[in-house]
Structure formats: C-alpha cells, structure tokens
Amino acid sequence: SAFIFIFLQSQDNTLIDNKTHQGLWVRAASMVHPDSIDRIIEIATEMGITDIYAQVVIGGYAYCKTKTLPRSQYLSKISGMKYDPLGALIKAAKKKKIKVHAWVNTLLAWSLQQTPDSNRHVYFTHPEWFIKDATNRSMRYYSYEKWVECGLEGLYLDPSQEEVKNFIASTCQEIAGKYAIAGVHLDFIRYPGTLWGLNINDTTALFAGFEGNDLTWMTFTRYPQMSFLQRWLVWHYWQEAKAKETFITQIVKEIQNSIKDDLQNPGLLLSAAIFPNPALSHYRYGQCWEFWQKVIDYPLAMAYTTNTAFFARLLDYCQSKFPGSIMGIGLIWPEMAIEGNTQYFITRDASAGTCIFDFTALDTMLDRKRLLKRELLIDQALPDMNLRKFSNVFPDQPPAKLLIHTQSQNHNEEINGFWEFLSSLSIDQNHDLNRMGVEYQIYRQNLSNDITAFKNLDSQVFPIPCSIDAPPRRSAVYTFTDWNKDDTIQTINTALNIDEFKREGWFYPEALNELSRSIFEAKIDTIDTCITRAGIYTFKVSEIIPGPEKVSRNSIPAKLLPVYLSWHLINKAKKVIGQY
Template sequence: MPDRPGRRPAKSPVQIFAGLTVLGMTALAALGLSFTSGGAIALAQEETAGPAVSGVTGSQTPAAAPKPQEIRALWVVRTALTSEYSIEQVVEDAVANGFNTLIAQVSGRGDAYFKSETMPPAEELIWAPADFDPLSYLLQLAHARGLQVHAWLNDFFVYNLGGTPAWPQHVVNQHPDWITYNYQGVSTADPSLAVNRPGDLEGAYVDPGLPEVREWVVSRFVEVVKKYPVDGIHHDFVRYPGRNYGYNPRVREIFKEQYGVDPIDLRQRRTELREELGAAKVGQLDVAWEKFRRSNVTETVRMVHDAVKAIRPDIVISAAVFADINQAVSDKAQDWPTWLKEGLIDVAVPMAYNTNSPLVESQVRMAVARKGQGQIWAGLGAYKMLGDLPRLVDQTERVRRAGVTGIVYFDYGSMANMPGYIASLANQVGFLPVPVPAGTPEDSKSPGEGQAEPGASASPPDPGNSGN
C-alpha cells in the first residue's frame, strides 16, 4: 500500500556526491544517452544504520536500457515535501538516477501539501513559512529538470486510527456524519478502535456511499488541476477498508429505500432474515449490497474523470490498486478492471508488493490482460527488499517482460534511506539520468509561477493509485 508514514533524515551534499561517485553514476551520465520524459508512500527509517544491502555494487553490469517511453516512477510520500531542501533532494535523486516521474502525495490525511480551499494545511507544515507551497516548489524544480509530476491524493482515507485532527476545519471534525462505520455500528473515527485495532483498518474513512462525500473528493482533485500544472492525478485509498465497512447510518437508509432492508441486518440479523425472506432473497440482497458498494466507488472515479478531463483533457489519471483482482473487487469494492474498460482511468498501478517474484509477475500479467485501452504500470514493493536488491532487479525485469509501460517503486523514502540503493538499482535495470530540457534553466521560474489556467495543457506523455 503506498502509504507508510515516516520521515527521511536529510543527507548532506557531501554524502550525495560520495554515494553517486562510488556507484559510478557519473559514468552513466557520460554515455550521452537520453530518454523522453514520461508519465508511492515512504517508509522512512530512524536515523540509524540500516541493514547491509545485498547486491549493491557499482561493478555489476547494467541491464539492457529500457524503452525511451517507459515510465520510471517513484512514489514520494508527503513527509518528503515538508521543506525546500527535502524537495530539492527528491528531485536530485530522481534526475541523477534516471527516473522520469514523481508521484507525490499532496493529500494524505484529508489535508493539503499545497494552497488549498478544500482542506486544511498538513499538520507537518505548521512550522513552515506561511508562503511555502510544497507542490508549487516541486513542480518548479521537477519540470525544469525534465520530470513529470503526478499529484497523489488519498480519496477516502482521511486520518490515522484513533487520532484527532488539530484543525477544526478538517473533514473529520467538520463532518463526522460523513465517516463510514463498520457492521457493528462503530465509526471508523472512534478512538476505541485504536485499542483493539482491526487488521483491515488504517484509520478514519469517509463513506463513498454519501453523495456529498463523492462531491468533496471530486472538488479536491479539481482544485489541484485548476491551480497547478501537474502532469497527472493519482488516486489512492480509492476503496472501502474492507467488506466490514460502508455502514454509515445515512448510507444504510439510502440502501434500505432502494431494497427494503437495512444492510447491517444482513450481518447482524442474518438468521432472522433468512427465516423471514428466504435464503434466496437474502442471497440476492448480498449481491445487491456488494454491487451498491462497488458502484459508489466507481461513481466517484467517474465523477473525478469527467471533472478533470473537462479542464485538462490531456491529463493522465492513474490509480494505485490492489494487485489481487478478486480481493480488490470483492473485498475493497475497487473494480479497477471496469475503470480501465470504461476509460475512467488511463493507468492502473497494481500494488504487487511481495517478495514472491513469480507471484508478482503473475499478478502483473493478469493486470496487463485486463488493461483494455489503458495502461499498466507495475507497483513494486522496494520497501520489502531493502536487504535484497537482486530480487527487486529481477522483479523489474519480470514485469517488463509482462508488458507493462511503466514501473513505480514503493517508495522513495525507504529506498533513499539505504545508502547507494537507488543508484545501484538504476544501474542494474538500465536507467539513465534524465536530461534537462533545452532552454529550461533550473532557475527560470520562481515558486508559484506557471500555474495552469483552466484548460491549459502540460503535455503529459501517452499515459498508457495507492495504497493504496
């Protein structure tokens, strides 16, 4: 799942230079090859020495160079966007190691790492200068260096389990009636859930079954697209926590108006319902409830698509999705094959976070087979292989052979915390530094300049999200 909280300790310029030199990245740049720029969360570690990284060496022979149009992306968690220096570090690491796309988390907990009218600023920015706009600064630096930037927002997951947002205007505080409930009638914002934490719950979710929630989610994406020249938008946590959720009191009323039964009774009074209505009828209601949940999520994705494409027809819409299609559709109500089929997203990024490489390849091949007119970017769980780089290299080659048009690594923060890890990966899988676009000096814009007007185009590549 793309969202793992944490903070990466900053590296000094001396450390950066030394690491790149040892790993031979200057030799890569000297090859003189270039690629067309194209279109994850951070597991930051404590400031202690990490485990030895197996296979990290600058002497290994690089793999064959990828195709120029291959998307080579990093999921960048919000904690890497809290200062100008940390943003500069992200861009430098990406450029030096041949990545061409940053999927940056600009809304992780119902908050904003940009100047927003729909959400409060992130609590992590409380000590930042008042005029600091992380997304604007990232776009300024990244575009000047030939990188694409996709704005990553968590759709329905809005706050940590058991926590209380500091800002009164936060959605959890302002609209507690929007929060989804479990089948026992407990709000996912209830602090009691933090005591005996359910295995399938990360925190408070707003309920996709409420029309006002869907409209709020759309407004957040629209705000980003109107204000900033992002190359794409990226859905994450665009789902229910699991099949035990979706029982907001008003959502139950909506379902009951349509089908005559309170959906919570399908769980709490199942035996009685079978006696009253018959087993066949209860089975039909089960199917109706699951379809209802899927349609709520799909309708949100449809509304976001229609709204942002009306503003920027060329913008790339992607989504981090569960790689196991059955789990995605049946448990999470995340019917991403339908989203691709209907053109509601341009790209699905199956989160194949597993050390079992044949399983990863199998899941990605199944995704490619279901892509329709869209594209598949493979989401690989680098954070699970920090001590086994050869395994990540092998997975990279496997998903390339499976026919993906891009690869997204989860995640920048955990990889950057391992000295030499990113550079060695880039060397072994054939990445090359991204060239600076001709006539685009790094200091050509000041923060905030170049923000897109409605209808403006950032000319993203052929597209071919989250936390999941």
C-alpha cells in the same frame, strides 16, 4: 527477447509511452522541508524516473495551496506558512523534464491517534460523512485502538454519500486548476473492508455477529471449502455489496468529469493506485478497476511482493484486464534490491511501465548502487504461493430438505451472476479449477444447488418476527496495555501482571470486536488476555447471562439491534439446517 512498445491513448488523445514510464511515489513527509526537494530530484534523476507521484492530500490535510482543505499543521510547524511543497517540486522537476502528478488520498480521512489540529478538518465539520460498519456504528467514533485492531489504516469517509463524492471531486479539481501537474493520482479510492459501507437492514444484520468475521476475505478457491452456512452468508454479501462497486466507480467518474473540464490543462491524466489481486480489490474493497478503462488513463498496480513468480502472474493479469497498467514495485522489505530488479526486468520484458514505492526506501533503506547494477535472480522460477491443491471441494453439501425446487424457481440469471462474482476473484480461473480438481460445470452445478437451498432457507428465516431471542451477554472488567514499540516483551509482562482493572462493561457476540470474542471464549472469574494489533487486553469475566429470553424488537436499543438480529437469524438458520 524483443520489446514491443505499447502506447496507451488517453481520454484527451495524449499519447502515453507506457514502456518508458518509470514512476516514483513520494510521500508527503518526504517533502516537508524546502531543502528536501533537491534531494528528491537528485535521486529521481539518478534512477531514471520519468514521473513523480507526489502525495499532496493525506489525512484530510493539504500539502499544497487549496481552499477546500486545511493546510497540514505538521507542514506549517516545520516549514512555516509560505512553503508550497507541490509548487516547489514542480518547478525543480521541470528542469529535469520529470512529470509531476498530484497524489490524493481520497476516502481515507484521518490516520493518527490524536484528533486533527484544525477545526476546519472534515473530522469536525462533517462527522456524518464517515462510513458505518455492519453493527451500524460510525467509524468517526472509533477509538484509535478500535481501528488499529480492525487492521485499518485509519478513518474512512462514506463513498455512498453524494456530499462526499462532490467534496473529493472538488478537491481534485482545485488542485488540477492551480498547478501545472501532469495528472491527478487517486489513492485509497476504495472501501476499508467487507464489513463497512453496507446498507443497514434486516439482511445485512447477518454480518453483525461473530459470523461476520468469517467474511473479511474470500477467494475463488475458498468458497467451496466453506461450510454451507458460511456460503449462505457469502451469497447474501454478494447481493448486498454490489452497490459498493457502483459507488466507488461513481466517485472516479465524478473526478474524471471535474478535472477533464480544465481547458487550461487539456492533457491532464487521471490514474489510480489499485490492488492487482481481485480477491482484494473486488471482494474486500469494492474496487473494480478493470472496468475503469473509459474513466482513468491507467492504473498503478500495487504488486508489492518478494515472490517474483507471483509478481509475474499479477503482471499478466493486469495487462490482460487493463492494457497499459503500470506495475508498482514495492521496495518495502530490507535487502530487496535483487528481487526489485528482477521484477523491473520482468515488467520491461512485458512492455509495461513501472513505479517504485517509494522515495524513502531509495533514500534511506536500500543500496541504490546495487539497484542500478540491475542484478537478476539466478532462478526466477520461485515457488508460487498459489499452487497448493485441494483434496475436497464442497464437502458440506446443502441439506436435502432445502434442495426442493418449485415451479417458480428459475435461478439461471443468479447462477450466472454469482459465478461471475466468485470467478472474478481469481487471477486465473482455469488454473484454480485445476487446483481444486473440479470442472467448470461441476462448480456451477454446486452453485445452482446452493442457490436453491439459500432461497429455501431464506423463506424459513425471513421475515424477522416482532419478538426474538436475545443473544447471550457477558460482563467483564478489563485493562488495555499499548504495545511498547521498543520492547514488546515489556508490554507482555505488564499485561500478564495486571491485577487491577480500569474499565468494565457488557459484551455481546458482535463482529469487529476481538475483545468480545475472547471474553466469550473465557471462563468466569479467570484472568485472561486478548492480544490485538493495538495492544493487549487483560480481562476477567464477572457475569454470564446465557439467554435466550424473548424480547420485543421495538425494545432493543438501536446500537444493539444489528447484533440482536444477527443472533436471531444465524441461530434460526442453524436450526433449519439441523446444526442444533
């Protein structure tokens, strides 16, 4: 097919040849030795790479010269204090006419089990900058097991804080001012998930209990499959989470302003690694990259999948929302050379650029000769994971008693906003409506009914009185066993044979606590286990207090208040709905 060359014009009138862009992400660990630079350039040249995205800020440490951040302790231990990975890479890449971008991990501040070595690290200098979860607990005080169990990459800073925004922008500005880089590349420019970064108030307390776990993911097609109570929570989450999108965009704008002011490098580009699937980027992470067209020069879509048909749909979506998007090909599975090549040609055929994740995969995991042969899948029309049809939508209709309209109720603006939010989670709205077997107007009518019922339910649940029912609580003894990376069977056997417990505590029905949920499902005086991403808890419930005794709101400890309020609100709502 004929290729159409797309030239994307950046904010500073630099022409970016999107079609010929072939990028490569290089992680900091790959540059830690001075002699690694030649190997990076060798492979980049072999693969026809035009742009290298070199990770120079990771875990709150710098792999370059900067006063804003402490130098990586790992880098210093391996290669001493003088070696400058970014400077060395730029010098070597220039000889091969390869552009280098400074890859900055922005909001992800720490990712290791042990605490940072340097007392200059933000972990120690600004503990108040770390983000809080729906239970009002700061991530700064999470244990390693806690954030691993939550499926997180590490500890995040709070993007709503002005100091955090200035800190990240200053870091990018300093690097851009010191090095002859082609651009600044932002990563982890997002929230860690749905249950972090919410404004703590009586409404967001809804998400502090077990029900909050149901909101960790959402799609356009999932919403009508949910119960009425769950949809009520989604509606409230939409209203409360609008600010999260704004805070992320504000940081990107602040970085743009800081680096574009550099008169010594007027052609400096700003890019960002983004999730192409809006169900992730919009809903879970507050990363509305489609609206950054006047802020960044181009996004790099992390379209990591072995499903080539799904990759093609993500490609179409990205190009329709942000022309000039670069498609990231994730070579993160063994024996993925043919799929990677097929994705490469699909992208090229769409006149789009590519970026490979990552150098380590090319160097040690994959057969580059096979990649360079550019073999294609015989049948590119692989089964699409998103073709399943639904037999029933909106099966749990709002109770009739909550569908009574009043003269003051006019929900058109909210219906439009809620529809835009839910439909924005779809790569292809018409395709998904067809899968659900429902027309646009029917979906909207159900949203209208929902919102009427939600508002009437709110009027009976809020405000929260001064005296509320205490949630049930359980006392348990437990021991935690780390996963043995070399022998998972040994870990399981160890956990199953524990008969002495090292810890004890009281547990409440709170979100983001897998052990608590298992304890509430267990029988008293019976040894049981809870398997998590971090390891296995072996526990025994020793006491159960079912509740609900009345307690004064003012008497509740601050760290437990969101969980108490959540229990009160959810159970009051269930009574109104008629589930009790």
